[in-house]
Amino acid sequence: MNTADYGLHETLEVHELAAFKTLCMTKAKAMKLLVSDPELKQILLDDVEISTRQLQELSHILANSDIREMRS
Incomplete structure (x- = not known):
């Protein structure tokens, strides 16, 4: 996919997923x-x-x- 295939809402949702996954991974590392x-x-x-x-x-x-x- 190129950049034109992603909507703003999709990009923001992926960013939210990455933030959540980072938090979960940090917790798993600490708990181990x-x-x-x-x-x-x-x-x-x-x-x-x-x-x-x-x-x-x-x-x-x-x-x-x-x-x-x-934005253009």
Whole structure:
């Protein structure tokens, strides 16, 4: 998709998703330090890994959206 394919509301929603996902990942990283159960710790580690990949994808989408172009 090029920049013309994204509406302003879509770009803002992706930004909100990225902010929420960042918060969740930060919480998972903090909680894994407090968890003693190995199975739960592995779940948190997996969540951090998946969240990192998802944030990279969201970052790519945001990089391809140019809000300045939409204002014209």
